Amino acid sequence: MNLTIYTGNVYEPYATSHFKAHSLLATGAIVNGLVRIVSYPLLAKLASYFGRPQSFAGAAICMAIGNTMYAGCSNVDTFLAGGIFDVFGDTWWNIIQQILVADIPILVNRGIIFTLPESLSAIPTLYGGTYLGEHMLLHSSWRWGYGMWATILPISFMHGAEPGVVGKIKHVATQLGLIGALLLIGGLAMTLLPMTIAGKNNTDRWSRPSSIVLIIVGVLTFIAFLVWDGRFASNPIIPYRNICERNVIVACASCIVIAMADSIYRPFLSSFLQVAGHYSPGAATRVDNAQRVAYNIGALVAGLSLKLAKNTKPFIMLGVVLIILACGLPIYLTNISGTHIASEAAFITSKSSSRPSSKTSNGAIWNSVLPRKLNSYFGKEEGGKIFGSIVARANEAGTADRNAVDECYHETQQTLTIGSVCVSGLLLVIFYLIRNVKLGAEDEKRAAQADKELAWAIKHREDQEDAPVELESGRR
Template sequence: MAPQLGVWSNGVEGEVGAVDGIHWADEDAHVHAHAHAGGSVVGPCHPYLGRTRSGGVKNRRKTYNLHTRHDYPPAIMAPAAAAAAAADDDDKERGVRSPSRDEPVVTSTTVALDEKNGGDGVVATDVEARDGGPGGDAVSVHSESSLVQAGVQKAMILKKAWSRTTLLIAFTSLFLTTLIITLSDYSHMVLQPYVTSAFKKHSFMSAAHVVINITRIVAYPIIAKLSDVFGRAEMFTLSIVFQTLSFIVYATSVDIGAYFAAGLFDAIGSTGFGLTQQVFIADATSLINRAFWSTLPESITTIPALYLGSLIGEGFLYHAGWRWSYGAWAIIVPVVAVPLIATMVVLQRRARRHGLVAKSLASVAGCPPGSPMWKKALHLAWTEIDLLGLVLLVAGLSLILIPVSLTGSFNPGRWREGGFIAMLVVGVVCFLCFLVWDIRYAKKPYIPAHMANRTVIVACAIQMLDFMEYSLFTIFFPSYLQVAGHFTPANATRIEYAYLPLIPSLAKSRRHRLGWRKDSRSNSLRVAFQISGLFVAVGIKYTKNAHYWALAGPPLVILGQGVMIYLVDMGDGRHGSEAAFIASKVVSGVGRALWQTAAQVSVQAVVSRQEVAVATGIFQAANSVGAAIGTSISGAIWRNTLPDKLLAHLPEQEKKNALKIFQSIVVAQKYPVGTPARAAIDRSYRESQRILGIVATCVCAPNVFIMWFMRNVRLDEEDRKDEEGVDKTIAKIEQGKERE
């Protein structure tokens, strides 16, 4: 075909044509070619590249198919080989050397390919490529490997490097490490009263617990970011180091300062391990299998830990002392984690020898070789880690959560203090500044623009509202059960905590954050619920769809919570039986299992590989944020409701004791059942808890409507597109290393 004249998108005229079905681009036209007839072409491509039977362009290492829209006329597709040959002659006259067949071709064209959609061939303008392409999800192939941070590049290369043997070693070690950490968690629950007995009356203890819990929340996005910058193996190592340090400091603590430091180390270590575990599984598994493998570690480790953890704790307590328990775990935990970390490091070193992984701080940070060390470190901190965004995020979340947590369930009156209002206002301002900086100015933002899609937003919103509802109703529910329900503490514990293991990711950090207690007599229920959680994951695997499983969750949660409104106050002084309360909790638990297992997979499916860690971290952090807000709301309602109810219902001679009854369930339970005073107390508790039930149900009710905005993801299709995206990214990394 003879060369023809066309008009490129920048207004430059160039020759267009096709040879043997292969569309060539004029080497001098380093732009996206949009002919005046509306056609879109790929360009430029060097004529020395070999032509493939599939209609693509290749060099010796890789084949890159040049897709075009099928409705574009061939006459406007790209310059002919003759035009490119003429360009070579011009190069020779200018003294410019053209690349040979054996050299990788470097062009300045930005070809917009969609990593999540497998590079399906839609060629975008420069503006479209920058903004995510016509579909809103595209990334630039020319700069794709630079957009993907070093830690994510390592994860992609590891995914291709895993063999059956190395994957078996890594997952076995992962499960064993999870088991050991879970065992240590359950054993330390037995030791906790003895560990804190020397500090429990210290005025700093309450504030220390608040700071530790806030540290867990803030750690999620930070750990996710660091894992993207440095790598998963590095974050596993850092998490285990912090976890081990916490055990050592707990074992040697003699004052509140040491206890506080150990709590901070524990918060960072446990949160880091739990999040990195989920991100590692996301890196190593397909979306179809991800729900199963994400749920399996906690399911198979919690079951034996339920029985053995308390026995181990008691054994240390009675025979060696609680300090030796922490000391023993400080040795065991890092030892069992060695195979996992070592396997990942060995594979990364193999990749590094082939030039596929960043070799230095400069290459990690994107600095040119030979830059001063201070410049490399500054670029790493300012650009890759986004230090300013980190400071604004930590300040914003901390200043918002500190007043929310300190008011909590028993101090809502402190909202009248000016300092609390000031902290909240400054926190909101800092968080808004973080959003502005992150969205408009940060080069490597904590919250990438592609994450601002409806599935991620809706999933995090539902997660936050769900845990807000849970904590809002739950915080005073054990007190209600013992006072108005006349249940023993053991029965109250069985009712309240029977369904918790249904929640997938029962990580140590979550149990600490929400203060979940365990009772050995409810273990059989927990075992059954852990197994049922696995059934949800298996269902997702065989249906290849997480959407409908997720949609089934919120209605069940609302149903279970709505039934509680009736059970806590059935009228005529009646309340639900233990079996009725447990059944209602089980319904809510099944709903949470359906929702959380499927929603996490859906969130990971709609973001790119670069964004998986941050998306998972934000999704999990929504739990804690919702729980903190729910606890504060619950405390305000309880404090403003129960005292008034007591004053309204108590006999005249007992009204003077209303404050004491409100402040202590022990005082409330001293009144014999059947007396007028106890009947008034029971009625006050029932009516107050019913109000909490109504508010909690109203909080989670919107989930039934907003859940429909989630995208229906076909997991097998997304897996195929993801594989293609990983292949393209690795190819770009290889090309980049060859050019170096």
């Protein structure tokens, strides 16, 4: 699965540039993020309904369908649609892993078990995947790079797929909460997509009534989702009773802030490194994905440390400091020209944040700032060509035109990093609202509660066995 992701990261900028729609990377990321948001609760219910082996096989099939659409797409719309299946499969795979980890009863061991599989495979698959992707670009094409996984994935998981009987459509729809899911994805899509698409062709898109109407309808649809999910849904997507605990609310808020800070900076980082940093596709993807390697290694260290320290708040504070530091350092690093940008790889690894769930701010800034800067250097027609493809201005490094393109990318990416560090500063406020959880004491409390329930069950059974028997009826 990781090899599929890392090779795909190499191909993505070139696939969108093939259709003269490189700026749609942010739009595609928003659509994929919306699919992730909605699919997590749905896929957890599917895993309970169909079983875990079938869910692993289903994840592989969904990713294979997505890669098939990537390989055979004739326009950017089909390419973005393939991303929906790909993300759905990847999310399904991840949620099953989390469900398996949640079965571990001892809290102090969950951190280690949760990160161990990913940590062991992160570095080999990162380098293997990016080198494989780069060689596919050099010796074949991005279409074959995607297409090979359409065959590999189903075959590799074929042993886990067993035939089963699907229940009635109404029952499945009720159990999965499909009405709420449709309202949620519709509300978020109509609210967030216009913010990113505005500026794709021109920065005056907000003057069009359709953009404003979509946002208004999107907000109303999202409100309808909250009403439906909170009052009418028999199986709500949001477990309202479970999120009333203070730490749960604060944790959700911190995930939103981290996702926003990450989404402002990272979607076009690979393109920035290739254009302004003069990196090869594979090297740029390795730098971009250094965060994921750092996440896995850092999570493994944190899991081991939590097992020994058994207190959560010190590690949360350390994570907040690293995130703010990693968001702030690129403000300086993106202002360095030429190969000195290689220093960024050493610092971006400290940024261990969650996978972005929304790229709205990034797309809005990128699609507004970069076109204006390119147009000021090259004119509207030539600037539009450069904006639509990272290979449209393949001039030799050091020439006046290439330096102008590099400067436009530098200034735009620096604007994004400033926004990222401003958002990440909110984590300092959130940190003071988190209550420290002593994992050892919590495990002892749960064990004592389990012992009480077991003792009650044994006593109840003994009382039933000692009850007098009515001879006529045979009842106790």
